[in-house]
Amino acid sequence: MPNKADSQAKPGLENFSVTVFPAVLGIVGLGLAWRDAGAGFGIPGWIGEIIAGFGAGFFAAVLALYGLKIFRFPNAAVKEATSVPTASLVAAIPMNFMLVAGVIAPYVATLGEMLWWIGVIGQLAVTIHVVGYVWLNKGLGVQSITPVWLLPTVGIILAPISGSAFDYPFISWLLFGIAVFFWVALTPLLLYRLVFAEGLAPPQRPALVIILTPPSLCVAAYVHLQGGYMDPFAHMLFGVACMMALLLLTKLKEFMALPFSMAWWAFTFPLDAFARATMLYNDHLEEAASAVLALLALGVATLVVSLVFWRTVRFMFQGGLFRPPG
Numbered sequence: 001m002p003n004k005a006d007s008q009a010k011p012g013l014e015n016f017s018v019t020v021f022p023a024v025l026g027i028v029g030l031g032l033a034w035r036d037a038g039a040g041f042g043i044p045g046w047i048g049e050i051i052a053g054f055g056a057g058f059f060a061a062v063l064a065l066y067g068l069k070i071f072r073f074p075n076a077a078v079k080e081a082t083s084v085p086t087a088s089l090v091a092a093i094p095m096n097f098m099l100v101a102g103v104i105a106p107y108v109a110t111l112g113e114m115l116w117w118i119g120v121i122g123q124l125a126v127t128i129h130v131v132g133y134v135w136l137n138k139g140l141g142v143q144s145i146t147p148v149w150l151l152p153t154v155g156i157i158l159a160p161i162s163g164s165a166f167d168y169p170f171i172s173w174l175l176f177g178i179a180v181f182f183w184v185a186l187t188p189l190l191l192y193r194l195v196f197a198e199g200l201a202p203p204q205r206p207a208l209v210i211i212l213t214p215p216s217l218c219v220a221a222y223v224h225l226q227g228g229y230m231d232p233f234a235h236m237l238f239g240v241a242c243m244m245a246l247l248l249l250t251k252l253k254e255f256m257a258l259p260f261s262m263a264w265w266a267f268t269f270p271l272d273a274f275a276r277a278t279m280l281y282n283d284h285l286e287e288a289a290s291a292v293l294a295l296l297a298l299g300v301a302t303l304v305v306s307l308v309f310w311r312t313v314r315f316m317f318q319g320g321l322f323r324p325p326g
Contacts (some may be wrong), residue, residue, distance in 0.1 A: 014073040021092035026268025028055035036279040052103040091152035094122030102162035145193040147210035153182030157217040164224040183214040206266040215241035216273035230284040271301035
């Protein structure tokens with residue numbers, strides 16, 4: 001009779017990890033970036049709608065599978081939600097709700113608004129859980145700090161972006177303030193760990209690209225809150241995003257040498273967010289240089305998402321999504 005350890009090592013739904021949800025962020029985020037490109041450059045709008053629609057459908061499938069896991073293996077789900085390495089990734093779930101709300105809002109405003117509220121409330125709940133329970137009560141060391149920590153806190157910045165279709169300016173400004181506070185608070189801690197302590201382990205290195213996400217999303221959120229106007233503060237935020245992108249370029253060779261894992265999806269959504277920020281910047285400047293930068297950022301994001309998606313499909317057909325880690 002097999003022992004308990006052997007049974008746990010077998011492939012199955014119990015091993016379907018929360019690490020799949022960042023894939024939805026990457027796909028839907030790319031679709032929304034193409035939607036922005038359609039508005040700014042006259043690119044056929046159906047491209048972005050197909051990508052975003054596929055991402056929304058993928059989210060529904062992943063959410064159903066993970067919901068089934070919670071029902072059948074609640075202990076495994078609780079372990080992911082309370083473990084330091086994976087708890088922050090739970091934030092990708094409400095982030096997906098907010099992104100999908102932005103996809104659906106132009107077609108079914110009521111449904112989009114409902115999904116937005118689910119995402120906002122869920123994101124706040126995850127933030128309180130991760131910060132109050134996982135971080136503050138664990139006595140963690142500096143080695144525990146990773147870029148993934150930005151998801152449950154700074155992820156709330158999606159609310160004013162996706163929520164721009166709805167009339168909640170007061171709430172959106174509050175959420176913007178929360179996100180900026182945690183971005184400013186966590187970034188020095190992360191830099192301290194990267195500069196003065198041991199670097200990220202190979203499986204964690206794709207997550208370094210997440211540092212591009214906060215300034216990029218802050219550009220989009222702030223401009224939306226300002227009614228589309230890009231003032232000097234928005235220019236400053238965009239400059240920070242460009243600097244993060246340049247710093248990450250110095251790590252390109254290291255990134256390309258990493259073996260594939262679901263952690264590769266950490267490359268995708270930050271590039272989507274940066275592409276959307278460059279679109280907004282070009283809408284304001286309407287210069288040749290800004291147009292080239294916007295199209296280049298969109299092209300890079302599309303290439304990376306396509307590559308990671310292709311590798312993920314292979315990984316999925318090999319049963320990798322249901323195998324235990326390691």
